[in-house]
Amino acid sequence: MNCSPVAKLTMSIPGRFRCSEISRVFVAVLGIIAFAGVGFTDAAASDRVNWPTRSGPTRNGVVADADAAGLPTEWSEENGKNVAWKIDLEGFGHSVPIVGHGKVWLTAATKDGTKQYVYAIDQASGKVLFHKLLFENPAPEPLKNEVNTYASPSCALEDDAVYVHFGTYGTVRMNPNTYEIVWTRRDINCRHFRGPGSSPILWNDLLILTFDGIDAQFVTALNKKTGETVWKTDRTTDYGDLDENGKPKLEGDLRKAYGTPNFVEMNGKTQIVSVGSRAAFAYDAETGKELWTIRHDDFNASSPPLFFQNHAIINTGSRSSNLVSVKLDDSTKGDVSTSHVVWNRDKGNSDLSAPVILGDRIYSTANNGVVSCVNAANGEELWKGRIEGTFTASPIVANGLLYFCSEEGDSFVVRTGDSFEVVAKNHLAEGMRASPSAADGTLFLRTFTHLYAIRQK
Numbered sequence: 001m002n003c004s005p006v007a008k009l010t011m012s013i014p015g016r017f018r019c020s021e022i023s024r025v026f027v028a029v030l031g032i033i034a035f036a037g038v039g040f041t042d043a044a045a046s047d048r049v050n051w052p053t054r055s056g057p058t059r060n061g062v063v064a065d066a067d068a069a070g071l072p073t074e075w076s077e078e079n080g081k082n083v084a085w086k087i088d089l090e091g092f093g094h095s096v097p098i099v100g101h102g103k104v105w106l107t108a109a110t111k112d113g114t115k116q117y118v119y120a121i122d123q124a125s126g127k128v129l130f131h132k133l134l135f136e137n138p139a140p141e142p143l144k145n146e147v148n149t150y151a152s153p154s155c156a157l158e159d160d161a162v163y164v165h166f167g168t169y170g171t172v173r174m175n176p177n178t179y180e181i182v183w184t185r186r187d188i189n190c191r192h193f194r195g196p197g198s199s200p201i202l203w204n205d206l207l208i209l210t211f212d213g214i215d216a217q218f219v220t221a222l223n224k225k226t227g228e229t230v231w232k233t234d235r236t237t238d239y240g241d242l243d244e245n246g247k248p249k250l251e252g253d254l255r256k257a258y259g260t261p262n263f264v265e266m267n268g269k270t271q272i273v274s275v276g277s278r279a280a281f282a283y284d285a286e287t288g289k290e291l292w293t294i295r296h297d298d299f300n301a302s303s304p305p306l307f308f309q310n311h312a313i314i315n316t317g318s319r320s321s322n323l324v325s326v327k328l329d330d331s332t333k334g335d336v337s338t339s340h341v342v343w344n345r346d347k348g349n350s351d352l353s354a355p356v357i358l359g360d361r362i363y364s365t366a367n368n369g370v371v372s373c374v375n376a377a378n379g380e381e382l383w384k385g386r387i388e389g390t391f392t393a394s395p396i397v398a399n400g401l402l403y404f405c406s407e408e409g410d411s412f413v414v415r416t417g418d419s420f421e422v423v424a425k426n427h428l429a430e431g432m433r434a435s436p437s438a439a440d441g442t443l444f445l446r447t448f449t450h451l452y453a454i455r456q457k
Helices: 005-011 018-031 250-253
Strands: 049-051 083-088 098-100 103-109 115-124 128-136 156-157 161-165 171-174 181-185 201-203 206-214 217-223 228-236 260-266 267-276 279-284 291-295 311-314 323-327 341-345 356-358 363-367 371-373 381-386 397-399 401-403 410-415 422-427 436-439 442-444 450-455
Touching: 018 267, 049 156, 049 436, 098 156, 103 161, 156 201, 171 206, 201 260, 206 267, 206 323, 267 311, 279 311, 356 397, 397 436
Parallel strands: none
Antiparallel strands: 049 098, 083 450, 098 103, 103 115, 115 128, 156 161, 161 171, 171 181, 201 206, 206 217, 217 228, 260 267, 267 279, 279 291, 311 323, 323 341, 356 363, 363 371, 371 381, 397 401, 401 410, 410 422, 436 442, 442 450
């Protein structure tokens, strides 16, 4: 592992030191930690879970106020401005940096998927606290694309557990303090074909997992403490993809999705809303019973649903995706494809980059960098603008600002509000497909091979 000057400095201060090291240690002791000569504020981590799952503490990409305070809008790798530390990561992955109790959790895998790892990294210094090979796979199915990885699902974190998930290749619960493995499951399987992508979510005593492969499509809930299956519900989708012999076309590739579910409470009951290929569903969180479904025409769904005033906001997939608002009330039962759609925006939507919601406005970027602001109540486009690059990572929102990260290594800070305004553009040496996260005034950016902590000086 090669660290930036900041990470090396914070990880190498000895108990006793030579005279030649005095100035370096003196700087560290004063807390004026430097990257290329730039100082930083207090990097103390709060004793809580800051960013527990892929989409943050409220599952909609919005950074909590306590974590948003002091987040920088400008940084530079060339002169080290606001770059607190940078570390090399072994392998590849698009999992979001998950943060809590002073540690950053993320996964990685070899490019061929034969080895899959988990990391725990000190939030303040960038020191690797734990790095373990969790799974070895003698013959993983090829990805058949250059976009995905074998470590794209993000971890899920709570005070006493971290759940590490690689789709069909395995799931574990670990103790986040001792790093002990509590339980392992490797028997929940599907053919991902183009790789895993759905991240786990937590609800009460359940860990919710999504499998939308080419041969099997289902949502399942595990007991968090034991790893045992509590319920498993197969998709009831009519994919409309059978050939003249009754076999799925393209080996079932049109059934593939990468969606991460979300949950909402309706009349005292919790619904798990999950978007798959050609249909979205709501399931009873306790039992897994299918409650309602809405049909759509798209594939490769990946965006978690959003919620606004008893409406589910659903992005239906990549390429020509629709953004649909579904009314949620006592009558939302069965197939509601024609009865409960409040509005349907059929063009100009994001594809792999998930929308975020702030107040009554939905913000998103298409793959080509066209940013849109949509009224959540009626689907009306309020404004749109353009940022340069290719966008797979989902944005986050903090302090009334949107953070968009591109595959070219650029990060654009865009103001929320009544018009399109780019506040800042920043560049790192590598591109990003992993979505950013934030904690305690620090922005965590995962590029193709590195993890950065961006912190105000």
